Amino acid sequence: MNPFNYDAEQLLNVAYQVRRDIVRMVHAVNSGHPGGSLGCTEFLVSLYFRQMTHKPEFDMNGIGEDLFFLSNGHISPVWYSTLARAGYFDPKELATFRKLNSRLQGHPATEEGLPGIRIASGSLGQGPSVAIGAAQVKKLNGDDKLVYVLTGDGELEEGQVWEAAMYAAHHKVDNFIWTVDYNGQQIDGPVDAVMSLGNLHAKFEAFGWKVLHCDNGNNFASLLPVLDEAKALTGQGQPICILMNTQMGYGVDFMMGSHKWHGVAPNDAQLEQALLQLKETLNDY
Amino acid sequence: MKDFPYSESKDTRSGFGAGLLELGRTNPNVVALCADLVGSLKMGDFIKEFPERFFQVGIAEANMIGLAAGMTIGGKIPFTGTFANFSTGRVYDQIRQSVAYSGKNVKICASHAGLTLGEDGATHQILEDLGMMKMLPHMTVINPCDYNQTKAATIAIADYEGPVYLRFGRPVVPNFTPADQKFEIGKALMLNEGKDVTILATGHLVWKAILAGKLLAEQGIDAEIINIHTIKPLDTEAILASVRKTGCVVTAEEHNYNGGLGESVARVLAQQLPSPQEFVAVMDTFGESGTPEQLMEKYGLNEQSIVSAVQRAISRKK
Numbered sequence: 001m002n003p004f005n006y007d008a009e010q011l012l013n014v015a016y017q018v019r020r021d022i023v024r025m026v027h028a029v030n031s032g033h034p035g036g037s038l039g040c041t042e043f044l045v046s047l048y049f050r051q052m053t054h055k056p057e058f059d060m061n062g063i064g065e066d067l068f069f070l071s072n073g074h075i076s077p078v079w080y081s082t083l084a085r086a087g088y089f090d091p092k093e094l095a096t097f098r099k100l101n102s103r104l105q106g107h108p109a110t111e112e113g114l115p116g117i118r119i120a121s122g123s124l125g126q127g128p129s130v131a132i133g134a135a136q137v138k139k140l141n142g143d144d145k146l147v148y149v150l151t152g153d154g155e156l157e158e159g160q161v162w163e164a165a166m167y168a169a170h171h172k173v174d175n176f177i178w179t180v181d182y183n184g185q186q187i188d189g190p191v192d193a194v195m196s197l198g199n200l201h202a203k204f205e206a207f208g209w210k211v212l213h214c215d216n217g218n219n220f221a222s223l224l225p226v227l228d229e230a231k232a233l234t235g236q237g238q239p240i241c242i243l244m245n246t247q248m249g250y251g252v253d254f255m256m257g258s259h260k261w262h263g264v265a266p267n268d269a270q271l272e273q274a275l276l277q278l279k280e281t282l283n284d285y
Numbered sequence: 286m287k288d289f290p291y292s293e294s295k296d297t298r299s300g301f302g303a304g305l306l307e308l309g310r311t312n313p314n315v316v317a318l319c320a321d322l323v324g325s326l327k328m329g330d331f332i333k334e335f336p337e338r339f340f341q342v343g344i345a346e347a348n349m350i351g352l353a354a355g356m357t358i359g360g361k362i363p364f365t366g367t368f369a370n371f372s373t374g375r376v377y378d379q380i381r382q383s384v385a386y387s388g389k390n391v392k393i394c395a396s397h398a399g400l401t402l403g404e405d406g407a408t409h410q411i412l413e414d415l416g417m418m419k420m421l422p423h424m425t426v427i428n429p430c431d432y433n434q435t436k437a438a439t440i441a442i443a444d445y446e447g448p449v450y451l452r453f454g455r456p457v458v459p460n461f462t463p464a465d466q467k468f469e470i471g472k473a474l475m476l477n478e479g480k481d482v483t484i485l486a487t488g489h490l491v492w493k494a495i496l497a498g499k500l501l502a503e504q505g506i507d508a509e510i511i512n513i514h515t516i517k518p519l520d521t522e523a524i525l526a527s528v529r530k531t532g533c534v535v536t537a538e539e540h541n542y543n544g545g546l547g548e549s550v551a552r553v554l555a556q557q558l559p560s561p562q563e564f565v566a567v568m569d570t571f572g573e574s575g576t577p578e579q580l581m582e583k584y585g586l587n588e589q590s591i592v593s594a595v596q597r598a599i600s601r602k603k
Contacts, residue, residue, distance in 0.1 A: 061360050069355075110387045118358050120387045123378050129351020130383055136340065136352070137359035140316070160379070163348035171340070 003056065004049040004086070008220040014085060015045045017282040019251045021081035021094055023274045024284065026265040029098040032106065035261035036152065037078035039183050039246040042218050043150065044082040051227050053145055056087035058115035066145045067134055069119060071127020072152035072181065073107040074263070080104050083116040084285070091285040125158025127151060128178055132168050132239075135176040146234055150179050154186030157195050162207070168239040169208030177230045178209075179242040181217070185259035200243055210238045217244035218251075252277055286502040287477045289495050291461040295432035297453035297489075298396040302327025303432075304439025305364060305394075309335045312362065312443050318353055319366045320346045325455075326366035326396050346371045347379050353391045354383035362443055363391050369398035369452055370411040377417055384448045385421040392442050393418075394451045398428075399539035400567070400584055401456040401489055401577040410572035416544020418450040419517045425470060426516040428452045428538075428546075430491035432460040434514060437468035445470055452488065454539075456577045459492050473520035479509035482595050483527040483534040487513045487546050490537035490565065490586060497591035506595065516546050521553045528554065533561040533598040537591055539581075542566035561601035563594035 006014070018041050026032035048054065052066035059065075070079050077097065084091040089103075096102035103114040107122030119130050131149035138145060151161065168176060180200070188194050197203075204211045210233055216222040223244070230240050248262070249255030252274040255266075266274055308315040309331045318340045319328055332339045342349040346367055353363035365372065372395035373380070384391045395414065402410045419426045425447060429435040435453045442449045462474075476491075477498055486494035491512050498508045509527050513520065528534050534554070536547035547564040554560050567584050581587050 061358060063359060067358070119354060119389075120382050123382045126347075126351045126379055126383050129348045129379075130355035130358075133352035133355025133363075134358045135355075137316075137356045137361050140337070140361065141359055143359070160345075160347040160351065163343075163345035164351070167342060167345065167348055167352070170343075 001053055002050055003054070006049045008224065011045050011049055011220050013281040014049055015041050016279045018045060018078060018081045018085060020275060020278045020280060020284060022077040023252065023266060023271060025077045025081070025094055025097040027271040028095065030265045031098055032077055032265060033074040033263045034077065034265065035185070035248040035255060035259070036072065036075040036181065036183065038252060038255060039218065039248045039250050040075055040078050040150065040181055041251065042220055042223055043179065043244065044078050046220065046223055046227055047148060048082050048086040050224070051231070052148070058088055060118060062118070063141060063143055064145060067118065067147045069127045069131040069134070069147070069149045070108060071121055071149055072124065072155050073121030076106065076108050079108060085282060088116040089114065094285045124152070124155045125160040128161050128164035132164055132173050132176060135173050136171065138175055146175050146177060146231065148177050148179065150181060153180055153182050153184065153197060154191050154194065156180065156197055165204065165207040165209065172237045173239050174237050175234055177234070177240045177242065179244050181246055182243050183246045183248045185248045185262065187259065187262050189259055204241045208238065209241045212240065212242045214242055214244040217246040286498050289461045291459045293460055294457045295460045296455055296457050297429060297432060297435040298325070298455060299327050300429070300432035300435030301394055301396065301439050301451070301453055302330060304436040306330040306334065307440055308443050309338065314360055314362045315364065315443055316340065316356060316361045317364045317366065318342055318349050320344055320349050320371065322367050325368070326394070328366055346376050350376045350379035351383050354387060354389045357389045357391060364394050365391065366394050366396070368409060369395035369414045370409055373414040373417050373450070374411060381421060385423045388423055389448060390446055392449045392451060394439070396453055397455045398452045399454060399489070400572045400580040400586065401454050401539065403455070403577045403580065404574050406574040407571040412541040412567050412572065413544060414452060415516055415540050415546065419544070419549065423448055424517065425449045427470065427514055428488040428516060429514050430488055430512055431458055431462050433462045433464050433466065434468065437466060438514065441468040441470060454489060456489065458489055461492070471515045471518040471520055473523035474512040474514065476512055477508065477510040479507040479531065481507045481531060482509065482599055483531045484508050484510045484537060484591065484595065485513050485524065485534060485546065485550055486510065486537040487516060489539050493586065493588045494537055494591055496588035497595070500588060500592050501595055506599070508595065513546060516549060519549050519553065524550060524553060525558055528558055528560050532602045535563045535565060535591060535594040535598050537565035539586055540566055541569055543569055561598050563598040565590050565594050
């Protein structure tokens with residue numbers, strides 16, 4: 001059972017605040033990755049405020065809980081904000097993001113003991129392996145909860161993710177849902193220009209996965225039914241992949257749909273312009 | 286010079302296999318992963334008895350390290366098995382981020398380390414693994430010397446919470462350490478007390494150091510021989526106490542002299558007790574094909590090399 005179990009309207013309210021947090025966090029240190037963070041806001045908010053059984057009183061082993069792993073660690077701002085707003089730590093701590101002596105490192109880490117983080121990520125391609133290992137231990141422990149991982153799409157250029165894809169199908173890791181943030185952008189430009197992924201659906205299917213599509217990961221009406229369907233398909237001998245179309249920078253008009261805001265922070269005027277588009281719903285930190 | 290009787294010679298990798306089997310029986314949290322080298326790693330007995338706690342990964346070492354890191358979440362103690370080369374260099378970044386930086390309780394168990402892999406040649410003979418692993422914060426690095434010590438080390442690391450690199454090998458070597466000797470991580474073992482020189486040896490070079498000690502005794506040189514099975518954390522107290530007494534030191538290891546045991550010892554001595562030190566190690570080259578004995582001779586990792594190094598070290602004493 002999710003501790004919030006919010007409906008779409010309540011989720012939207014949280015999403016506005018998370019987006020405000022993201023742009024304020026990266027602006028404050030003039031660094032960080034707003035584009036992918038804004039694009040994945042609906043996904044993270046849905047997991048923590050509706051989809052997953054989890055306890056904000058953090059326990060590393062997470063027995064009896066659904067677990068989430070962020071493989072594309074550079075979108076840490078959306079994860080930190082979501083965790084804080086879900087009660088893992090005080091939202092005031094978001095002000096320390098990327099600063100010296102902070103628990104909120106540029107990329108997620110366990111070293112400083114930030115509640116909610118179970119593995120360091122940032123060097124890409126490692127999250128699916130880690131999450132699959134955790135999912136197999138759930139089975140060994142007789143724990144019927146699920147494991148989620150999020151990767152980028154450019155991240156699929158790393159070879160390790162395909163090792164993991166092959167392994168999960170072979171070992172029938174069917175308590176596992178891998179979502180790909182299919183925004184079509186990476187640092188050097190559109191994914192299709194940098195290193196085209198071809199037919200991703202066919203690739204995952206050929207590896208033995210059940211593949212679902214979310215046409216608009218920035219719309220709860222499109223996203224929630226897919227997340228429900230993925231959950232319903234667990235336990236049937238196949239790992240599950242969601243190809244989730246999103247727009248990088250979604251919610252801030254001048255950041256949308258371009259790789260330009262992958263790793264660039266807004267200046268003072270841009271921040272002001274962004275915040276005008278994002279309602280303050282849960283009080284700024 | 287003390288005598289070190291032994292009744293048989295065995296490979297250290299079999300000590301790992303025996304230790305893993307015993308852990309299977311005594312510690313339900315121990316799980317094992319292997320990247321298509323079950324026979325080479327001697328994991329067969331564990332797999333036969335505990336098939337549900339074994340995970341075949343195929344030839345995908347990067348995935349194996351990530352899986353193992355994930356398996357600690359939920360309380361398991363994963364032991365990964367493959368050759369030392371594929372356990373370290375091939376997956377350095379995976380170990381760095383998912384295991385060491387994340388502080389995960391993963392035991393990276395590496396066979397066929399060093400030159401004694403033999404005929405397969407340099408692609409498989411890693412001589413840089415101790416250096417790579419000891420540079421990682423949080424990582425414990427262990428290189429036992431014979432079957433009994435490898436078995437004891439395998440069992441001991443399951444009770445230690447944190448990432449460990451356990452390095453062992455393929456050749457058959459005298460099994461001389463007592464079967465009931467307790468393995469204490471980070472605690473050097475005094476093998477022979479002496480006053481003229483300290484020989485600090487690790488892994489397969491420990492037996493060579495014993496052979497060298499006998500040759501030195503014939504020349505009237507009284508060597509203190511210490512088994513450094515744990516490269517990190519290094520038993521600096523034992524090292525300093527010995528070198529204070531003998532005034533010079535020889536380190537011996539089946540590893541590049543860059544990054545190995547010798548370099549760790551040199552750092553300790555430079556800071557606390559500057560002393561003449563000589564290195565028995567591979568001098569920054571790759572290996573090649575050959576029998577283990579031929580390679581150890583060509584690359585200067587035998588008892589004669591240790592004797593020469595001792596003579597050099599003693600001659601440099603003030």
